[in-house]
Amino acid sequence: FELGGQRGHRIRIAKTELKKVDTELAKASQSFTKSVKIAFYELLLVQEKFKLAKEIVEHNEQMRDIAQTRFETGDISVTQANLANIHLQSAQREAVTLESKLQLAQLSLNGLMGAPLETAPIAVGGLREKASPDTLQKLTLDALKTQALAHRKDLKSLQLNAQLTESELRLAKAANIPDLSVGALAERSVGENAFGVKFSIPLPLFNRNRAEVNTTKAQRQV
Numbered sequence: 001f002e003l004g005g006q007r008g009h010r011i012r013i014a015k016t017e018l019k020k021v022d023t024e025l026a027k028a029s030q031s032f033t034k035s036v037k038i039a040f041y042e043l044l045l046v047q048e049k050f051k052l053a054k055e056i057v058e059h060n061e062q063m064r065d066i067a068q069t070r071f072e073t074g075d076i077s078v079t080q081a082n083l084a085n086i087h088l089q090s091a092q093r094e095a096v097t098l099e100s101k102l103q104l105a106q107l108s109l110n111g112l113m114g115a116p117l118e119t120a121p122i123a124v125g126g127l128r129e130k131a132s133p134d135t136l137q138k139l140t141l142d143a144l145k146t147q148a149l150a151h152r153k154d155l156k157s158l159q160l161n162a163q164l165t166e167s168e169l170r171l172a173k174a175a176n177i178p179d180l181s182v183g184a185l186a187e188r189s190v191g192e193n194a195f196g197v198k199f200s201i202p203l204p205l206f207n208r209n210r211a212e213v214n215t216t217k218a219q220r221q222v
Contacts, residue, residue, distance in 0.1 A: 001182065004174030013167045020160045027153035036112050043105040044123035050102050053095040060088040162220075169216040175209045178202045 067084035070076045103120075110117050139147065149155055178201050185196040 001180045002174075003180055004177035006171060006174045009167055009171035009174055013164060013171065016160055016164045016167060020157060020164065023153050023157045023160060027157060030153060032112070036109070039105070039109040039112055040123055043102070043109055043121070044125055046098060046102045046105045047123055050095065050098040053091065053098050057088070057091045057095050060084070060091045064088045165216065165220045169213070169220055172209055172213040172216045176213065 064084045064087075067076060067081045071078060071081035106120055107117055109115075109121055110119050115121070181200045183198040183200070185194075185198050187194040187196075
């Protein structure tokens, strides 16, 4: 029989460990959700930029064709015609760069979602859409701190760590009390049977488990 409430301390430690695991899972879920949302909006942003870059290329192609026609008719010099061509080449390079970024953004999102890497997802949405007044939150610094302490899973995990260490310290102190052993006795002699109960406690009675107590105290200070 464990004395000093050791069983209760172990149960509390186990329950705290379960809460800690749940908190760590929730923390990982929050972090992953954040990563997916960031990757989605990055893809959406690059898509918008690439779309505009292609429109600029088309515009510069038209300007180049107009400049070439005007040069052939003698309205502009060869320098002005070449300048239109330079603008077109610059727009084409920008479009190629954005296309490469688009592929990298798609690859990143595929990796987060566990989708095949060769998949080319298209983000649907609008960056210009504004949130409704109901979803906007106006927070002061104190309100923000209060909300963070109430909802951030990493902070809750730290609090559970402190509780866990405190419970472990109580268990270590309780283990300083030796366990009680109860056994049965049976004796048999000529014409007589005797039965009894034996109680035993190991020695020494105190000053046991000091190393674990000191170690747990140090962990609590940390």
